[in-house]
Amino acid sequence: MNSDDIERLFQAFATKDERLFQQVAQEIIEHEEQLNHHLVAIKLRKIIKDQFKDQSKYQSTLSFRTQPIPRDNEKGFPLLEIKKPFSDWSDLIISQEVEERLREIPLEIKNKDILSNYGLKPKNKLLFYGPPGTGKTLSAKVLSSAIGYPLLVVKFESLISSFLGETAANIRKVFDYIESGRWVVLFDEFDIIGKKRDDPTEHGEIKRVVNNFMLMLEDYQGESVLIAATNHPQLLDSGVWRRFDDIIQFELPNTESRIRLYEKKMSVIPRDTTIDFASFANQSNNFSGSDIEQVANRAMKNTLLDKRKRVTKDDIERAIIRQKEMISIREKV
Numbered sequence: 516m517n518s519d520d521i522e523r524l525f526q527a528f529a530t531k532d533e534r535l536f537q538q539v540a541q542e543i544i545e546h547e548e549q550l551n552h553h554l555v556a557i558k559l560r561k562i563i564k565d566q567f568k569d570q571s572k573y574q575s576t577l578s579f580r581t582q583p584i585p586r587d588n589e590k591g592f593p594l595l596e597i598k599k600p601f602s603d604w605s606d607l608i609i610s611q612e613v614e615e616r617l618r619e620i621p622l623e624i625k626n627k628d629i630l631s632n633y634g635l636k637p638k639n640k641l642l643f644y645g646p647p648g649t650g651k652t653l654s655a656k657v658l659s660s661a662i663g664y665p666l667l668v669v670k671f672e673s674l675i676s677s678f679l680g681e682t683a684a685n686i687r688k689v690f691d692y693i694e695s696g697r698w699v700v701l702f703d704e705f706d707i708i709g710k711k712r713d714d715p716t717e718h719g720e721i722k723r724v725v726n727n728f729m730l731m732l733e734d735y736q737g738e739s740v741l742i743a744a745t746n747h748p749q750l751l752d753s754g755v756w757r758r759f760d761d762i763i764q765f766e767l768p769n770t771e772s773r774i775r776l777y778e779k780k781m782s783v784i785p786r787d788t789t790i791d792f793a794s795f796a797n798q799s800n801n802f803s804g805s806d807i808e809q810v811a812n813r814a815m816k817n818t819l820l821d822k823r824k825r826v827t828k829d830d831i832e833r834a835i836i837r838q839k840e841m842i843s844i845r846e847k848v
């Protein structure tokens with residue numbers, strides 16, 4: 516830890532600036548990892564994770580969050596959810612190119628004063644698109660931790676009200692809430708906009724949602740990072756695309772990434788020395804990161820419930836077959 520980090524940690528403590536603390540903690544952990552001090556990094560990460568696991572504890576310490584969570588007038592449910600993830604770059608297994616693009620966001624925010632001297636602003640309106648289970652939500656979590664802004668998750672579906680005019684009011688409420696702090700905001704299921712546009716009964720209201728949301732997005736001048744995520748980019752029209760500062764495509768993992776995913780997701784339990792993840796990666800061509808996580812979880816559970824200490828080749832092979840069945844069912848619906 517250098518003297519700059521120590522000073523920033525003290526500053527975070529003195530001013531109760533949790534965002535700054537998280538940011539410095541994250542940087543220290545990454546630095547320890549680069550030095551191959553993995554044990555120290557694991558211990559530090561665990562301390563932070565345990566601390567922030569209890570969300571209510573976290574929320575009570577948030578000094579700037581004074582507004583109540585906005586709710587839909589008609590149904591009364593919350594329009595957004597606050598999360599406090601502690602995920603870091605090592606949790607995310609994606610192509611180098613995508614990782615570099617994502618890392619630009621905290622880097623620009625960190626250097627926002629330098630940028631502003633030249634009339635420039637960090638990019639903060641992003642579109643993530645790609646198949647389910649490829650790490651879009653996880654990336655939003657990693658960004659939230661790396662930047663030190665809490666994560667706000669807004670499900671598009673929940674904004675859409677059956678009462679005329681209420682949808683626009685909901686979007687307004689969400690943006691008003693965003694103004695109350697600095698957040699990473701994930702607008703999830705953004706494709707609902709496109710999907711419902713074909714439905715004649717929804718047509719008018721959906722059009723209003725799109726226009727409304729886009730205007731609010733365009734007008735937004737604050738420091739929060741706004742991310743819209745979709746599985747179906749083809750449903751969005753060209754007017755939508757140009758409103759974003761960056762558009763990031765998430766793809767199914769290639770062979771090398773699948774090997775890394777298997778290693779990562781099974782790292783918590785010993786395995787037979789004969790296990791070769793390359794061969795499993797070859798057997799799981801069209802698997803997403805989430806599919807591989809499910810294979811790993813199933814294989815590990817099988818091992819534990821059998822009261823064995825090590826995962827075997829057979830555990831993984833059986834789990835892969837199960838996952839293939841699940842994928843084929845998923846593809847049929």
Ligand SMILES: Nc1ncnc2c1ncn2[C@@H]1O[C@H](COP(=O)(O)OP(=O)(O)OP(=O)(O)O)[C@@H](O)[C@H]1O
Nearest residue numbers: 606607608646647648649650651652653804805808
């Ligand atoms: N690239 C990845 N690296 C590491 N883990 C991944 C990756 N992709 C998916 N996963 C695992 O799968 C789970 C689901 O991923 P995530 O929620 O990020 O997918 P998504 O792209 O947001 O999917 P959806 O479009 O369905 O919302 C994650 O919690 C994570 O554990």
Ligand SMILES: [Mg+2]
Nearest residue numbers: 651652703744
């Ligand atoms: Mg998601």
